Amino acid sequence: MVPMNWSERKYGQGKLTWRITSLMKLSYNLIYDRSVSKNYNRYYFYNPDGTGKNHSTSATQILQFTHTLNDKTFYTIGASMFDKDLKYYTYEDASDPRYVHPKVGLPIDQFSAGTGGTDHSRFHRSTNTMLIKVDLSSQVNSSNLMKLGVEYRRHKIFFESMTLQPIDRQSDINLATDSPFITTKIPELSSNFHDLYEHTPVELSGYIQDKMEFDDLIINIGARFDYFQPDGVILNDESDPSIYNPIKPGNRFDDANGNGFQDPGERTKTVDDRRAYWYRKATNKFQISPRFGAAFPITDRGVVHFSYGHFFQIPRFERLYENPDFKIGFGTGNQGVVGNTDLQPEQTVNAELGVQQQLAEDMAVDLTAYIRDIRNLAGTRGDEIVVFGGSATYSKYVNSDFGFVKGLVFSFNKRFAGGIAATLDYTYQVAHGSASDPREARNAVAGGALPEVQLVPLGWDQRHTLNTTVSYTAAEWGVSFISQYGSGTPYTPRRSEDVTALLTNSQTKPQFFTIDGRAHYELKWDPMRFVVFVRVFNLLDTRNEVGVFDDTGRAGFTTDEDRTRRINPAQLVNSIEEYFRIPTFYSEPRRMEFGLTLEF
Incomplete structure (x- = not known):
């Protein structure tokens, strides 16, 4: 037996606290996490050593100083540093002699998994985030609690992705006579096989809040x-995107007479020459977001609460910096997608109205209705950009998508008493929008279809969810359980001949249910405390269908299997049944973890 989807992890956390005086406290927290893992790759089922491993290291440091000025006012100063490094490679050395020619990895036939080959892709991403924040809280008078703060966040992002290539004299080999092992080379940045960027985006924010308490009203x-x-x-001229492989004559050489031909004396332009005029800086973005909330009693144990607010969310960095050198293919039609560092931030307007009722000293229920209007989502619904010459186009991310979410949440909370605590949360939600995937519109155009012109269910649209927790804690031991139920999320069925008959995400995957458990036992040897624990994920070993075939909507069957049997392929490597069984369509089976916590 060979593990196909494994991971090894080392995790540590430590905290130091220094109470300088009765009014001042300094704390330092360190979290370190290191893991090595391999993801299941169906194509490499018979050649698991041909794929790479994920190597991840992260460290988080948090320093916080709290100073109480008096019985009504205190402030905190916090600083943190987050470092994360993620690498993927088959062999650490890019020139490792164990790499084989891509031809070795070609399948024997259409319905066979690979029997050889090595994955030549490599990936490295590192993120360093520094954060500094100051918060002040003051009970100005009996009715007003004022809070204000500022935060500065600086990111350093490094990204490199490449696909190693055989050296020129090994670009093609004869598998019958030549050695499969090759000498690899790192592609030039000008090629479509190598991307590299470094950026230092900055976020700055500040807030002010007043909590006003009156006899029957809190605002x-x-x-x-x-x-x-x-x-x-961003590009100054989008019709000629690649600084390494320009198309317009005036970008390739000094076309002094404008005839489009390089005449004697007209100098060839270098990349540095073009860089002087090729780009312009993306603009900075800002927003002022109002927030309002209120609560008032309706009985001696019941409260109505309401909130309304605007929220600002910066775009995901991969949408900003994807394809950083604006390289596209050399064919006709739509040749790909480029990032857009001038994307506007995502804007969300959120409103909630609810009622809370206390049932007993340790029990309460809450019923809340909410709506969420999401604008400026990244998408590719903008017009295709025509490349000089007119035979090729490409797309870029623009703020073209939007979504609307509405729902109802019922929650029950039993606070810890008598050793028992419990919660129950039920959510009914409808989430519709213009697209779930930012590339959706571009992919439709590239496939000869039209983008959706009406709201469709978003990929995370889930009508019903039910979460429960139950825990019992005694003096030296405890046990807890978490259960999760969810109705199915949408998927797009295979389109029929009538392209108007089915819409994106118009069908639903099967529902899912899972239970997780945890138990612990404490051992004390002053001044140390040991906690032995066991965690069980998917306690009932439920096979939830998280992925489905688009023709049947189920994980275990597709009509393609019957059609393939009628063709009667050779089945030299694997059976037809094995080819159409996809383990990643099912949730993770039962997993148990044992651990020991030391406190002193």
Whole structure:
């Protein structure tokens, strides 16, 4: 037996606290996490050593100083540093002699898994985030609690992705006579096989809030300011995107007479020459977001609460910096997608209205209705950009998508008493929008179809979810359980001949259910405390169908299997049944973890 989807992890956390005086406290927290893992790759089922491993290291340091000025006012100053490094490679050395020619990895036939080959792709991403924040809280008078703060966040992002290539004299080999092992080379940055970027985006924010308490009314009112500096560039001329492989004559050489031909004396332009005029800086973004909330009693144990607010969310960095050198293919039609560092931040308006009722000293219920209007989502619904010459186009991310979410949440909470605590949360939700995947519109156009012109269920649209927790804690031991139920999420069925008959995400996957458990036992040897624990994920070993075939909507059957049997292929490597069984369509089986915690 060979593990196909494994991981090894080392995790540590430590905290130091220094109470300088009765009014001042300094704390330091360190979290370290290191893991090595391999993801299941169906194509490499018979050649698991041909794929790479994920190597991840992260460290989080948090320093916080708290100073109480008096019985009504205190402030905190916090600083943190987050470092994460993620690498993927088959062999650490890019020139490792064990790499084989890509031809070795070709399948024997259409319905066979690979029997050889090595994955030549490599990936490295590192993120360093520094954060500094200051918060002040003051009970100005009996009715007003004021809070204000500022936060500065600086990111350093490094990204490199490549696919190793055989050296020129080994670009093609004869598998019958030549050695399969090759000498690899790192592709030039000008090629479509190598991307590299480094950016330092900056976020700055500040907020002010006043909590006003009256006899029968509590009001929270405030505002937040957000500022984002993307640290990126955009093209001055989108019709000639690649600085390494320009198309326009005036970008390839000094076309002094404008005839489109390089005449004697007209100098060839270098990349540095073009860089002087090729790009312009992306603009900085900011927003002021008002927030308002109120609560008032309706009985001696019941409260109505309401909130309304605007929220600012910067785009995901991969949408900003994807394909950083704006390289596209050399064919006709739509040749790909480029990032856009000038994307506007995502804007969300959220409103909630609910009622809370206390049933007993340790029990309460809450019923809340909410709506969420999401604008400026990244998408590719904008017009295709025509490349000079007119035979090729490409797409870029623009703020073209939007979504609307509405729902109802019922929650029950039994606070810890008598050794028992429990919660129950039920959510009914509808989430519709213009697209779930930012590339959806581009992919439709590239496939000869039209993008959706009406709201469709989003990929995370889930009508019903039910989560429960139950725990019992005694003096030296405890046990707890978490259960999760969810109705199915949407998928797009295989389209029929009538392209108007089915819509994106118009069908639903099967429902899922899982239970996790945890138990612990404490051992004390002053001044140390040991906690032995066991965690069980998917306690009932439920096979939830998280992925499905688009023709049947189930994980275990597709009509393609019957059609393939009628063709009667050779089945030299694997059976037809094995080919159409996809383990990743099912949730993770039961997993148990044992551990020991030491406190002193």
